[in-house]
Amino acid sequence: MTTKSMEKGSGDRRAIRTKRMIRTALAELIYEKGFNNISVTDLAQRADINRGTFYLHYVDKYDLLEKVEGEIIQELERETHDLGSGNMLRMDSTNEPLPFMVKLFEYFKKNAAIIQAILGPGGDPSFDRKIKKFIEHNLFEKQKSEGLNPEEALISEEYFIPYILSADLGVIQHWLEKGMRESPEEMALALARMSLLGPLRAVGIRKDI
């Protein structure tokens, strides 16, 4: 887009420092009082910068949130784009997690503070959808209906993807909130098993079906 580097003032130490402090303040404040109740004044105070400085980098607090979310998605794409072929529909072992899912849990663990804030009750309800869309692109890419036999389908094809995506994200959130006690590998495996066998059989009940 721009002719110079890539964005206005992203090369300067000060600008980077300022943005970092604003982002940290954002995570803290969302967690403390919810995004709704945050003012730019709050952010500036918490980040220990002049209020005017905030407007040097962001239009308003919504612009800030949007950009932070965008950077998270971009970073996720960067860290997972080389993990191709790990398609959900081809997964056949209940003893090996999908590499993509492992990476996902690892990234979430690494950036738990800001992600938990945005995904949490005081966060942004639209981020949920952005994450799901990202996961969908990676789990069900292209060959969506390959190997799918409409004759044998017990349910409409339309709903099993939202089912899995929501389930996965729900488990991720639960894991985050409970302090990330399990390893990314354990979690990714648990998800694979629940989607393959069904949550009820995977947990040991209902092995009779």
Next chain:
Amino acid sequence: MTTKSMEKGSGDRRAIRTKRMIRTALAELIYEKGFNNISVTDLAQRADINRGTFYLHYVDKYDLLEKVEGEIIQELERETHDLGSGNMLRMDSTNEPLPFMVKLFEYFKKNAAIIQAILGPGGDPSFDRKIKKFIEHNLFEKQKSEGLNPEEALISEEYFIPYILSADLGVIQHWLEKGMRESPEEMALALARMSLLGPLRAVGIRKDI
């Protein structure tokens, strides 16, 4: 609490009318511009009432949202409390949906406008949790771990409930957004099958496991 009826001014026709108009305005405006960007002034204009009148009923817009959400949960409880025994863990037929789930879809269809607004991207991220908690109380009440054999569990018991709750709500949201083309019975049955058999087998892929 109060000695008189139950709440200040809830018996008067005018008060009821006003509240109804404010609620309708709320649903519309959330849908249009998101709860974040709504002002009390907006609500009053859209509902065609004096701004001061709003403050006669609610403290602020957050109070309004909270009360609307509370009423939804209360109404749900009222409409489903007689549907006992429909426990998820005891469900054994893949041809009969849980009555509780059918009722849930029916209620959501009946109140689609406001619920879609609050659950949607411009809505309240904490409502998600309230709904899930309500569903959990009804699907997994009390006898949580009955019939559960820890020896045979492939995954930690802790995660299958969040898995199912998130999956269910995700499917409900998808159904709402796509215009509620399927009947509540169809949807409840699809959910039952996916949780019993696993989403992948239920849709016709992966019958080999």
Next chain:
DNA sequence: ATGAAAATGAACACACTGTTGATTAAATAT
């Protein structure tokens, strides 16, 4: 060391807030 870029501090009009008091309108009760 010098020019460029970022951060500061103060000031500004503006929009929305939440409250008040006086007045009008409409519902309920008898």
Next chain:
DNA sequence: ATATTTAATCAACAGTGTGTTCATTTTCAT
């Protein structure tokens, strides 16, 4: 049908946060 009670209106108020500007100071890159 009228009296009484309750809700809604209207205008005005100070208060808070907004987004912008401009002159000035500080820091960075080279």
